[in-house]
Amino acid sequence: MKKLTPISTALFIGFGVSLAVSAKVTVFAAASMTDALQQVAADYAKQNPKNEVVFSFASSSTLAKQVEEGAPADIFVSASNKWMKYLSEKNLTVKETEKILAGNELVLIAPLKSAVDSVEISKGEWIDALKDSYLSVGDPAHVPAGQYAEEALTKLNLWHKVKDRLARAKDVRGALALVERAETPYGIVYSTDAKVSPKVKTVGVFPAESYKSVVYPMAILKDHDNADSRDFLKYLDSESAKKVLEGYGFSVK
Numbered sequence: 001m002k003k004l005t006p007i008s009t010a011l012f013i014g015f016g017v018s019l020a021v022s023a024k025v026t027v028f029a030a031a032s033m034t035d036a037l038q039q040v041a042a043d044y045a046k047q048n049p050k051n052e053v054v055f056s057f058a059s060s061s062t063l064a065k066q067v068e069e070g071a072p073a074d075i076f077v078s079a080s081n082k083w084m085k086y087l088s089e090k091n092l093t094v095k096e097t098e099k100i101l102a103g104n105e106l107v108l109i110a111p112l113k114s115a116v117d118s119v120e121i122s123k124g125e126w127i128d129a130l131k132d133s134y135l136s137v138g139d140p141a142h143v144p145a146g147q148y149a150e151e152a153l154t155k156l157n158l159w160h161k162v163k164d165r166l167a168r169a170k171d172v173r174g175a176l177a178l179v180e181r182a183e184t185p186y187g188i189v190y191s192t193d194a195k196v197s198p199k200v201k202t203v204g205v206f207p208a209e210s211y212k213s214v215v216y217p218m219a220i221l222k223d224h225d226n227a228d229s230r231d232f233l234k235y236l237d238s239e240s241a242k243k244v245l246e247g248y249g250f251s252v253k
Contacts, residue, residue: 022050023050023051024052024053024054024228025051025052025054025228026073026074027041027053027054027076027077028055028056028058028066028073028076029057029063029076030058030079030144030216031171031172032172032192032193033102035196036245036247036250037055037077039248040236040241040244040245041053043240043244048231051232058171059138059142059171059172060080060082060083061142061143062171063076063078064076064083064086064087067087067221068086068092073221073224074220074224074226074228074229075219075224075229075233077217077236078216078217078218079104079145079214079216080144080147080148082144082147087219087221088219092222093219093220093222094219094221097218097219097220097230097233098218098219099217099218100216100217100253101216101236101252102250103215104190104191104214104216104250104251105191105205105251106149106189106206107204107205108121108126108186108187108202108203108205108206109179109187109193109194109201110186110187110200111182111199111201112198114182116185116203121156122156122158126204127162127165128161130165130185130186133184134167135162135165135186135187136169136175136178136179136183136184136186136187137168137187137188138168138171138172138175139168140168143170143172144172144214145188146168146169148214151210151211151212152211155209156207167183167184172189172193173193175187175188176189176193180197187200188206192248192249195249216250
């Protein structure tokens with residue numbers, strides 16, 4: 001048998017390794033979907049052990065800008081249509097794959113040990129009770145949860161009372177963390193964020209008519225339309241994935 005040269009041996013070994021390496025799908029997703037999507041991916045891995053799904057969770061705007069700058073993401077899941085549209089209009093998505101994954105609602109939370117159990121959001125006394133404290137929100141300048149909050153408070157004629165008293169977090173999970181640590185007496189997050197935290201409680205639900213519906217569009221990104229991306233996107237739209245999302249409090253169709 002002919003002996004392998006060092007170069008051919010390296011090529012042979014490299015080829016063998018490449019066959020063993022799993023396919024990887026990189027998903028950029030809104031911070032509020034952290035727990036739910038990690039569970040969906042874990043379930044997916046049981047059925048597809050050779051396919052690895054990795055996540056980058058952050059504010060939708062931050063992720064969209066990273067995609068625009070060339071970050072190597074395969075799938076984008078946004079917490080608002082605004083940022084999906086932003087990428088779509090720049091021809092950075094595979095338009096035929098754009099679809100709504102889930103929905104959510106906006107709530108007011110307080111630390112679990114707070115003496116307050118219920119608040120009538122529209123009346124605004126809770127804002128007066130802030131005194132020298134701040135309201136924790138995702139920064140309305142770029143975080144969807146904060147933008148929904150600004151829209152709702154404006155509609156309820158409360159924005160002017162609180163706009164200068166905001167603790168602006170880089171994403172909705174940052175806003176949640178401030179309330180978990182009792183650094184602020186109240187915060188505005190999605191109902192799903194409140195549900196996954198044992199350190200906070202929901203003390204009020206914003207009227208649905210006070211803000212646009214919270215939706216999570218998803219899509220494959222340009223130049224990343226391949227069998228692996230398609231397979232995981234299809235799984236996200238499966239009944240199994242929908243059950244997980246519902247379990248975490250998201251609404252699905």
